[in-house]
Every structure is written in C-alpha cells, then in structure tokens.
Amino acid sequence: MINIVVIGAGNVGIHLCKAINKAKDLTLKQWYNRSKIHKIDSLKDVPFTNDITNLEKADIYIICVSDSAIENLSNDIQFKNRLVVHTSGSVPMRNLNKKNRRGVFYPLQSLSKGIEISFINVPICIEANDKKDRQILQMVATAIGSPKYFIQSDQRKILHLAAVFVNNFTNQLYRISHELTDNKNINFDILKPLIAETSKKVQKLSPYKSQTGPAKRGDKKTIKQHIKLLEDYPTYKKIYELLTHSIQKTHG
Amino acid sequence: MINIVVIGAGNVGIHLCKAINKAKDLTLKQWYNRSKIHKIDSLKDVPFTNDITNLEKADIYIICVSDSAIENLSNDIQFKNRLVVHTSGSVPMRNLNKKNRRGVFYPLQSLSKGIEISFINVPICIEANDKKDRQILQMVATAIGSPKYFIQSDQRKILHLAAVFVNNFTNQLYRISHELTDNKNINFDILKPLIAETSKKVQKLSPYKSQTGPAKRGDKKTIKQHIKLLEDYPTYKKIYELLTHSIQKTHG
Numbered sequence: 001m002i003n004i005v006v007i008g009a010g011n012v013g014i015h016l017c018k019a020i021n022k023a024k025d026l027t028l029k030q031w032y033n034r035s036k037i038h039k040i041d042s043l044k045d046v047p048f049t050n051d052i053t054n055l056e057k058a059d060i061y062i063i064c065v066s067d068s069a070i071e072n073l074s075n076d077i078q079f080k081n082r083l084v085v086h087t088s089g090s091v092p093m094r095n096l097n098k099k100n101r102r103g104v105f106y107p108l109q110s111l112s113k114g115i116e117i118s119f120i121n122v123p124i125c126i127e128a129n130d131k132k133d134r135q136i137l138q139m140v141a142t143a144i145g146s147p148k149y150f151i152q153s154d155q156r157k158i159l160h161l162a163a164v165f166v167n168n169f170t171n172q173l174y175r176i177s178h179e180l181t182d183n184k185n186i187n188f189d190i191l192k193p194l195i196a197e198t199s200k201k202v203q204k205l206s207p208y209k210s211q212t213g214p215a216k217r218g219d220k221k222t223i224k225q226h227i228k229l230l231e232d233y234p235t236y237k238k239i240y241e242l243l244t245h246s247i248q249k250t251h252g
Numbered sequence: 253m254i255n256i257v258v259i260g261a262g263n264v265g266i267h268l269c270k271a272i273n274k275a276k277d278l279t280l281k282q283w284y285n286r287s288k289i290h291k292i293d294s295l296k297d298v299p300f301t302n303d304i305t306n307l308e309k310a311d312i313y314i315i316c317v318s319d320s321a322i323e324n325l326s327n328d329i330q331f332k333n334r335l336v337v338h339t340s341g342s343v344p345m346r347n348l349n350k351k352n353r354r355g356v357f358y359p360l361q362s363l364s365k366g367i368e369i370s371f372i373n374v375p376i377c378i379e380a381n382d383k384k385d386r387q388i389l390q391m392v393a394t395a396i397g398s399p400k401y402f403i404q405s406d407q408r409k410i411l412h413l414a415a416v417f418v419n420n421f422t423n424q425l426y427r428i429s430h431e432l433t434d435n436k437n438i439n440f441d442i443l444k445p446l447i448a449e450t451s452k453k454v455q456k457l458s459p460y461k462s463q464t465g466p467a468k469r470g471d472k473k474t475i476k477q478h479i480k481l482l483e484d485y486p487t488y489k490k491i492y493e494l495l496t497h498s499i500q501k502t503h504g
Binding site: 067068090109121154158164169171176202203206212221225226240246 | 319320342360361362364367374375377401403406410411412413414416419421422424425426428430432433436437439441442443444445446447449450451452455459463464465467471474477481487491492495498501502
C-alpha cells in the first residue's frame with residue numbers, strides 16, 4: 001500500500017484525489033489546501049488540513065498548485081528526505097526544494113471541473129532522479145490506470161508546448177469555425193462529426209499521412225476564394241494564410 | 253425505390269456508391285467513371301460505364317468529380333429535365349448546366365480511401381431550387397443514415413471554409429506537435445488522449461467555454477518560455493504568436 005498526501009484542490013488536485021481514493025493499492029492519507037474546500041461526496045472521509053506544518057507522514061506528497069506557487073510551497077514544507085513531486089508541465093523538477101527527494105508526476109490531459117475522466121485516458125509523465133522513486137511513481141500511475149512515460153524536464157517543456165498546439169490552438173480553430181458559421185446562421189453541429197473524425201484519424205495514421213484539403217493539393221482557386229471570404233476577419237485571414245503556408249511547406 | 257447513377261470514382265464516389273448500394277430504399281442503377289476502375293468486391297454487380305452518352309435513366313445523377321471538372325461534365329450530359337446534383341463544398345449549384353434540374357448533395361466529412369465510415373457520421377448539406385427535388389435528396393440522405401441540413405450555396409462556401417479550419421488546419425497543428433516531439437525523442441502517443449479529449453469536449457460544450465491554457469489565462473511567463481522553445485521553428489513561432497493573440501482577443 002502506498003500512502004499519498006495531495007497538496008492543492010484545483011482541477012488536477014480534485015481529479016487526482018478521486019482517482020487515488022478509488023485505487024485499491026493506494027491510500028489518500030490526507031488532503032491539503034490553503035483555504036477550506038467545498039465538500040466532495042466521494043472524498044468526505046479523507047482527512048483535510050489547511051496547515052502546511054501539519055502534513056501527515058506519507059510515501060509521496062503530490063503538489064497540485066499553480067506553477068508560480070510550486071517553489072514557495074515546496075520551501076514551506078517542514079520535513080526532509082521524503083518524496084515530493086509536482087504535477088506541472090512547464091516547471092523544472094529542480095524548482096522543488098532539494099531538502100526532499102524530488103520528482104514530477106505530470107498528467108498530460110485537459111482536466112475540467114465537473115467533467116469526469118477515466119485515468120486510462122490520462123498519460124502520466126514521470127520524472128525522478130532516484131530509480132526507486134521512479135518505481136514508486138510508476139506504481140501510482142499503474143494503480144490509477146494511467147499509461148506512464150519517463151520524461152525529463154527539458155522534454156516535458158516540449159510536451160507542454162505541443163499540448164498547447166493540439167489542445168488550446170485546436171480549440172481556437174473550432175472557435176473560429178463556430179464564429180464563421182454562426183454569422184451565417186449555419187448550425188455548428190454540422191461540423192461536429194468532422195471534428196470527431198479528424199482527431200480519430202490521427203490516433204492510427206500520422207498527421208502527415210492524414211492531411212488532405214486545398215493547401216495540400218495546391219488548389220489555388222479554392223484558397224483564393226477562402227481568403228476572400230475572410231475579408232472581414234483580418235486575424236482569421238492571417239491564420240488561414242499562415243497555416244496554408246505551413247501545410248505547403250510540410251508537403252511541398 | 254429511388255434509382256441513382258453515381259458519376260465519378262474518387263473517394264466521395266466510392267463511399268457514396270457503397271452506402272447507396274447497401275441502403276434498402278435505394279438502387280444504384282449505374283456507376284460512371286471516365287476510365288476503368290479497380291474492382292471493389294461489394295460493388296462488382298453494379299453496371300459500370302465509361303461512356304457519358306450512355307447513362308441509364310434514373311431519378312438522380314450524383315456527380316462526384318473534382319471541383320474543376322463539374323461544370324464540363326454537366327455540359328456533357330445529354331439528357332434534359334432530370335435531377336443532377338454535385339457533391340462539392342465550394343462549387344455553386346448554378347455551375348451545373350441548367351438543361352437539367354440542379355441540386356447539391358455535399359457530404360461534410362473527411363472521406364479517405366480504405367477507411368470505412370458510417371454515414372451516420374456524414375452530415376449531408378442539401379440544396380435544390382425545387383421543393384420536390386429537396387425532398388428526394390432528403391430521402392436519399394435518410395436512406396443512407398446521414399443527418400441532413402438544407403444549406404444555400406453561399407452558406408455552403410462558409411461551411412467548406414470552416415471545415416478547412418477544423419480539419420486541415422487542426423491536422424497541421426497535430427503535425428507540428430508530432431515534429432516538435434519527434435525532434436526530442438518523445439513518443440507522440442502521449443498526446444493522443446489529449447487530442448481525443450479536445451475534440452470530444454467540444455461535442456457538448458461550446459469552443460468558447462472549452463478554452464483553457466496559458467493564452468486564455470494570460471500566463472505571460474509560460475508564453476514567453478514557449479516562444480523561446482520555438483526559436484528554431486520560425487513558422488511555428490508565428491503560428492504560436494498569432495493563435496495566442498487570437499485566443500486573447502476572443503477571451504480578453
């Protein structure tokens with residue numbers, strides 16, 4: 001049995017607490033947050049504290065606070081030589097105070113409040129200097145059902161950047177389409193099967209092989225027509241031109 | 253029973269032929285292509301012709317050829333006053349020769365050779381001047397199991413443009429992420445659950461509400477770090493900056 005203390009009650013903290021609490025090989029020993037939290041039914045029996053000097057003894061402490069708060073929080077921890085990990089994509093492991101054994105347990109997924117997710121779909125990127133610590137983190141990932149990968153800090157930064165492209169930027173392309181269709185009284189639902197299929201295709205085929213459309217086949221007439229349609233949307237026109245150029249560079 | 257002749261044997265032609273051939277209320281009367289086609293098992297009993305002057309009598313003729321070939325092909329058809337439709341997202345209905353009753357039957361989906369798709373996931377955008385013709389096209393869409401929408405030519409152009417954003421451009425963002433991770437020996441598979449979740453989220457929640465990440469929350473430190481990581485990728489850096497700007501404009 002691995003005993004865990006979770007620090008923080010944002011999206012990642014809540015989702016992790018729920019997953020740990022359900023896993024049969026893990027015990028959620030304690031949950032810390034600097035302020036009181038709204039009660040969550042499935043977590044009502046987990047001991048809670050808002051006193052950082054009052055953390056229980058455990059095998060791992062998982063820090064789930066905002067990037068800018070990680071370093072200070074790891075300084076405020078009073079004990080030494082225990083395994084303390086953070087869950088951020090962009091903060092280096094070395095930002096954690098070195099009085100403890102350091103590690104990273106980064107769930108690469110978009111976790112939203114109120115939207116349940118199975119951890120089968122949440123890959124965990126693991127980092128730790130010590131081999132035994134890596135094994136413990138690996139066991140935690142396995143216990144909550146997650147795929148796991150060993151990722152160094154410099155690789156994790158790139159992964160986080162890549163995640164912005166496939167998640168935030170992709171979502172903004174959806175938003176642009178929503179705006180374009182709304183303005184012509186077209187039901188955005190018409191595009192939803194295409195959105196689903198595009199992401200499904202790339203699960204098996206490389207994005208390079210999946211590409212189709214006017215940019216790839218050099219269909220100048222259609223590209224010109226599209227750019228004309230975007231006359232009233234200067235930013236979207238630039239995005240169209242730049243991504244068309246990028247596709248042509250990739251496939252040219 | 254509705255009798256149909258399909259004209260063309262590209263992706264759309266093949267997928268449509270298969271769907272029509274399977275639908276119990278439809279008969280695929282004949283299949284035309286200008287050159288001989290590779291035999292497809294499920295379509296081996298469908299009468300084939302490569303002579304445009306030799307088309308059978310039918311209730312609908314569905315033209316599935318490249319955009320630039322539609323107009324000439326509709327001129328080459330010898331009969332009059334029958335229902336002839338094309339399947340293109342960007343060609344206006346009026347480009348069809350007016351000696352026949354004109355219409356559009358545009359499947360808004362990414363159809364690839366060799367990848368089977370259920371037409372439940374292929375919305376059909378229908379256009380026709382005549383009410384009865386619209387009804388016939390609607391019946392065909394229903395028979396193959398597709399959701400159907402009545403869409404005018406000017407709306408269809410916008411839909412096609414929006415489809416480029418959610419399909420081709422999104423796929424290019426996947427490609428960029430693939431390149432970034434590959435160059436650091438990171439397994440692209442780590443990002444696949446996030447890709448799936450991003451497209452899934454937007455099926456129920458608007459893209460506006462789904463947005464998260466450094467651009468939306470104005471996390472300048474992370475944005476700066478990301479831009480620095482893209483120093484060796486000038487086009488991707490521009491895409492990062494432009495899409496970050498676009499998200500901030502949407503949510504600012």
